[in-house]
Amino acid sequence: MTDFDHAAIDEILHSRVRLAIVAFLAGAKTVDFTAVRDATKTTDGNASIHLRKLEDAGYIAMQKRFVARKPQTLYSLTERGRQALLAYVSHLETLLPAAGNKPQDPEVNR
Amino acid sequence: MIEDQAREDIAFIRRAIEEGGAYATASSPEMLVWGIMLAIGYLGTYGFVRGWSPVAPGALWAACMGLPWLFSLRRLARGLAGRGVTNRGPMAQAAAMLWLGCAIVLTTLATAAMVTGEARGGWVSAVVAGVMGFGVFASAWLVRLPWLRWVGIAWWLGELALFALRHRAEALPLAAALMLLLLAGPGYVLLARRGRQAEA
Numbered sequence: 341m342t343d344f345d346h347a348a349i350d351e352i353l354h355s356r357v358r359l360a361i362v363a364f365l366a367g368a369k370t371v372d373f374t375a376v377r378d379a380t381k382t383t384d385g386n387a388s389i390h391l392r393k394l395e396d397a398g399y400i401a402m403q404k405r406f407v408a409r410k411p412q413t414l415y416s417l418t419e420r421g422r423q424a425l426l427a428y429v430s431h432l433e434t435l436l437p438a439a440g441n442k443p444q445d446p447e448v449n450r
Numbered sequence: 451m452i453e454d455q456a457r458e459d460i461a462f463i464r465r466a467i468e469e470g471g472a473y474a475t476a477s478s479p480e481m482l483v484w485g486i487m488l489a490i491g492y493l494g495t496y497g498f499v500r501g502w503s504p505v506a507p508g509a510l511w512a513a514c515m516g517l518p519w520l521f522s523l524r525r526l527a528r529g530l531a532g533r534g535v536t537n538r539g540p541m542a543q544a545a546a547m548l549w550l551g552c553a554i555v556l557t558t559l560a561t562a563a564m565v566t567g568e569a570r571g572g573w574v575s576a577v578v579a580g581v582m583g584f585g586v587f588a589s590a591w592l593v594r595l596p597w598l599r600w601v602g603i604a605w606w607l608g609e610l611a612l613f614a615l616r617h618r619a620e621a622l623p624l625a626a627a628l629m630l631l632l633l634a635g636p637g638y639v640l641l642a643r644r645g646r647q648a649e650a
Contacts, residue, residue: 364466364473368644437453
């Protein structure tokens, strides 16, 4: 048995799609809806649902604007979302053997 | 088992961050700046050839290549100094270095062709288009933007057209159109998708 604590898992980020969105935004900074949808290889509806959940959790920020008279929705990671991602990665790292390959991701650890 | 899952999750996160970083690299304003300036260079040269413009091509191209270089070098210096947008991950760095290499090749080739008078042969524009196609096509894979591959293919079709027209002045406006449509255009699309604050 490990000392794995299920309660410590961030339920918001435990979804693969939401985790992918948050990680993608960590690298891309600010992108529009289409870029998020394409990066996560999901449908419009599915992406919308997950983005809404992340927004409700305060992990991402949404901003609307017009480009060439067309509405555009931009998303970016909030500080809370970045901290949640860091905590999630830290939690995963606790599951790895201490002498093993501890991942060093400069972006995650920034 | 749970350790394997944790490793897999961390690798998944790393890939997603890498993809985001590569996307940010592809969405730089350099495509827009270079595309517009090179189009001005071609149109100005066409104007000179036709007698509509008094500006000599040498001075014009010095400005049209020098200014984008200054812009790119300033961004590079800001990135190295830890300000502005930095490259993220090996794929993003590969894409940035690919374009730096392409820019060096094209600048040295164009300069040598102008100094030696070879530019009058008209083949330089076709070579430029071929290198642009290579850069765009390879970037499409590196930054995972499938639609960009078609832009690379369009550059290669443009290369053939420019080679066919190499002895005619009409190759110059065609090259300008390619720069606007296939370099500045995608640059604008990528920038618009990325958001306005990114390069501030």
